Amino acid sequence: MGERKLASVDFHIHYNDNSALEIIETAKEKNLVAIALVGRAQISDKLGEYIRYGEKIGIEVISGVEYVAEVDDNVFADLIALDFDYNHPSIQDYFGENEDRQKRINASVARGQFHFLLGEGFQFTELGYQNEELLNALLGGTITEKAIRFCQIAVANPVNRDLIEKLKEENQALSEDVFQSKKDKIYYQDTKNSEAKFLWSLYFLPSKRGFIPILSSASDIIQAVHRAQGVVLYSPEGKFSDEVWVKLQQLSIDGIMGWHAGRLELSMDLLRNIRNEGLLVLGGSDYNPDRNEWKIGSGKGPMFISPGRYADLLRYKRSKYNLGK
Numbered sequence: 001m002g003e004r005k006l007a008s009v010d011f012h013i014h015y016n017d018n019s020a021l022e023i024i025e026t027a028k029e030k031n032l033v034a035i036a037l038v039g040r041a042q043i044s045d046k047l048g049e050y051i052r053y054g055e056k057i058g059i060e061v062i063s064g065v066e067y068v069a070e071v072d073d074n075v076f077a078d079l080i081a082l083d084f085d086y087n088h089p090s091i092q093d094y095f096g097e098n099e100d101r102q103k104r105i106n107a108s109v110a111r112g113q114f115h116f117l118l119g120e121g122f123q124f125t126e127l128g129y130q131n132e133e134l135l136n137a138l139l140g141g142t143i144t145e146k147a148i149r150f151c152q153i154a155v156a157n158p159v160n161r162d163l164i165e166k167l168k169e170e171n172q173a174l175s176e177d178v179f180q181s182k183k184d185k186i187y188y189q190d191t192k193n194s195e196a197k198f199l200w201s202l203y204f205l206p207s208k209r210g211f212i213p214i215l216s217s218a219s220d221i222i223q224a225v226h227r228a229q230g231v232v233l234y235s236p237e238g239k240f241s242d243e244v245w246v247k248l249q250q251l252s253i254d255g256i257m258g259w260h261a262g263r264l265e266l267s268m269d270l271l272r273n274i275r276n277e278g279l280l281v282l283g284g285s286d287y288n289p290d291r292n293e294w295k296i297g298s299g300k301g302p303m304f305i306s307p308g309r310y311a312d313l314l315r316y317k318r319s320k321y322n323l324g325k
Contacts (some may be wrong), residue, residue: 009310010297011036011064011082012235012257012284019289020050023296028059030297034310036082036284038064040144045097047086060310065095066235068206069218071251076206077234077244079221080257082282083313084230091228094216107141109212113150114139116203116210121163122154131156147204147211151196164195171202185293219251226252229321231313233257233282238265249277254316259283261299280316282309 008031015023015037027035037050043065044050054061062083071077084091118124124135131153137143138150154160168175178198182188188197203210222232231254234245238260245256256274258266258281266274266281274281285299294300317323 006304007031007033007307008297009034009305009307010284010287011062011282011305011309012038012066012080012260012286013064013296014038014040014066014286014288014290015044015050016289017044017046020044020046021053023287023289024050024054024057024059024061026296028057032059032297033307034060034062035296036062036064038066038080038082038284039095041065041067041095042097042102042144043086043091043095063230067095067216067221069216069221071218071244071247074207075244075247076211077218077241077248078206078237079218079232080235081221081225081230081232083317084225084228086228088228090224091230094221094224102144103141105141106144106146107139110138110141110143110146110150112212113147113204113210116212117150117154120203120210123157123159124153125157126159127153127157148196148200151199151204152192154199155192155195164199167202168195168198171198174198174201185291187291187293218248222251222253229317229323231255231280231317231320233280235260236265237286240265240270253279254320255280255282257283259299259303259305261286261294261303263302278316280309280312282313 010027010032013023013035020037023037037047043063047063051061063086064080064082066078066080068076069079127135134149135153138146143149155164175198178201179194182194182197188194202208205211225232233255234248234253235257256266256279258264258271260283271281283305285294285296285303287294287296298304
């Protein structure tokens, strides 16, 4: 008799149009009852198709999008919006695949990041065909995740080798932390990928000197998602900030992502306070099909999120939006 698998949920799965159907099938095989497909700053035009495919094979697939927003002056937070009407105009305005608008936004941010790295002394000449094509795509606005790509190009250029070694020496603690945290992941067995992650951590994390937000406030994002009858959660990912949490509560945040690829990250006192406020505590694996370093439904391995959290989400929405049973 086979081992019985416990049902669970996962509200933080990244996807692309090449991976979405396989992700849904994998989640079904792993006995997940509900998942969120989370886009990075935009949603796929095919999201409705993926939700319907989930219905067909017996798994709830809900809409999701992740966005770094400005909470206060130069204070940023990672937000995850879930279970919204993906066809609602407010969602399409912010996150839809409007190609011309998205290209303009991407290109504007990419130019800022590119000139920042030039100002730091990095060179982007004699790159070779593949990286030259990547650079042109970045500056042309056709790539959504930009900063890490610039870092990969910079690291791949031998001309930048002395500068990178100097930065690693000057920021030894950060360098060692990045390399240590990634050492067991297949993608980062290539040292250049770890060095690119180091540069990204040094320059492009929110609040770092090279970070360029896509100029939407947390207030605007929360209001847009609420108009589409969705929920927005603070996603601290191991870096919880009391300042950010207090401000987000003032902006009518709906809850917090308490699991990020592992066991519950919140202290019991904080968890009790959030529950007492009637807010949601959800989470997920942060699976990324482009890296494939964490597992759908279990993240790093120890994550288990009860299907009761999906019931919490449905109850919360029924109450907030006066929805029927």
